[in-house]
């Protein structure tokens with residue numbers, strides 16, 4: 617695990633973008649494709665501001681969601697909807713490059729459908745992402761994997777439904793650890809004093825919380841700004 621400390625949110629956005637540029641270009645050079653998973657929450661802002669600055673072959677990108685809210689695409693809560701409005705117009709990405717959830721169905725059906733879409737994307741049951749971009753909530757959750765929730769121990773489903781998410785909206789789908797920890801790279805990008813206590817509990821005290829359980833086969837990076845790293 618590598619912890620990268622930066623001064624503030626602006627520097628975090630630039631640092632994150634530079635890592636994504638390098639990882640995407642390595643993947644494209646070696647495998648001619650780049651499979652990336654995006655999160656919602658504050659990561660959306662970091663990516664919508666940082667990604668338009670990078671040099672990459674956008675046509676080689678396939679984009680999935682580490683978790684997604686089961687809501688209509690035009691809802692303000694839809695993670696895809698937000699990237700579609702705020703990122704696509706600033707890059708050469710097209711909507712077709714995003715793996716989106718099925719509309720108008722239950723979380724359970726959306727999770728099954730999403731699993732099938734990933735099988736088609738990877739042409740395999742082995743979902744090997746080049747990079748997962750992760751956030752962490754103030755309770756230590758990541759993706760839609762919340763403290764004490766039975767999904768923390770899910771080993772069969774790769775994409776799971778959740779209908780009791782403590783963070784609204786309650787109905788979501790999420791990657792589970794078998795997919796997260798199979799990734800080539802995972803990056804957490806964390807900014808602000810509201811995350812400082814949890815950063816200490818996870819990175820210093822190594823408390824068993826959902827974000828602590830992210831231990832990918834590949835590389836793990838935590839990019840943390842001064843306000844979030846104050847207790848480290």
Ligand SMILES: O=C(O)[C@H](O)[C@@H](O)[C@H](O)[C@H](O)COP(=O)(O)O
Nearest residue numbers: 655656657658751752753758759
């Ligand atoms: O859809 C979501 O809610 C996210 O994907 C979620 O996993 C997010 O990354 C964390 O909740 C952190 O969110 P914040 O960075 O906004 O605290």
